[in-house]
Amino acid sequence: MSYESMLAETIAFRGHNGDVGEAYYARPLGAGPWPGVVLIHHMPGWDEWIKEATRKLAHHGLPTISPHLYFREGPGSPDDVGARVRAAGGVPDEQVMGDVKGCMEFLRAQPYSNGKVGVIGFCSGGRHAYLAACTFPDIDAAVDCWGGNVIVDDKKQLNAKRPVAPIELTERIRCPLLGLFGNDDENPNRDQVNRTEAVLKKLGKDYEFHRYDGAGHAFFNASRLAYRPEQALDGWNKVIAFFQKHLATAAVARAA
């Protein structure tokens, strides 16, 4: 039996405009080298499940940082801070991208980094992950888990905080993209997922999409009635295999 160990803690990170905020960071203990992953939380906020997901990736040999995207509305509990952000119409895309960039730099600065960084997001964070793949050419792999509003059919939903539908920026994607979706989801619905895939295919992007019957939005989340264990198990396996393939080092495979 091999000894396993992990460190998971709240840390400070430098994000958009140099602002210093809090993040949850989990990593295996050891010398590495390991790649890193930025995990972008869902719209309700920086909650317990997001931290569980962060630790899960670390368990599989992927040091993972989850920035609290709403920290500027603090101090306060993540749910109260999230309520303020919701009332204010969400966080600006530009600010989120700045925070993701700061986390990528943090990961690559670690002495055990292999230099590769992936990004994954859930719900609104899935959209942010797609947007990050369009924004940063140095992302090595991106995972969009049921990100809504990648396609914006009602242009009135575009505003100063979210000025561009990510689908319009797809040409800029340089990394492999994994997408996981529930066929019963309303946002993104099946048609929107199909249309997103059509754009990726047309532009010759390296992508793989997986659709799950009997699942809707947030089917990974064991704290919700939406949880679908079989689909979630398969989906997690696909996420981990995808990161190991595209961020791979021998050490990653060994840690898993």
Place this chain on the structure above:
Amino acid sequence: MCSYIVEKVKLLGSAKGPNGWMRIDTANVYYDHPFHSPLDHALGIDFINEAEGGRERVAVELSADSARCLVEKILAALASGEMAHATTAGATR
């Protein structure tokens, strides 16, 4: 569904929050992903005092059916209560 759609209503009242009773002047109402409820979507209401910065809140997350039932019962309670008080006021005149 990550809509960021929030209905805002001004109101007059009080609510009991983590630090005791507070005056409230606003309710933010939305139907979206909740933080605590296990539901996929919930009707959320945040009672806040916006005039004082809105930092504290009293929050509920309800199922859609629960929220509709609550609306009916609020209206029923208002109707019966106002009628009862009007009757009492008339009888004591």
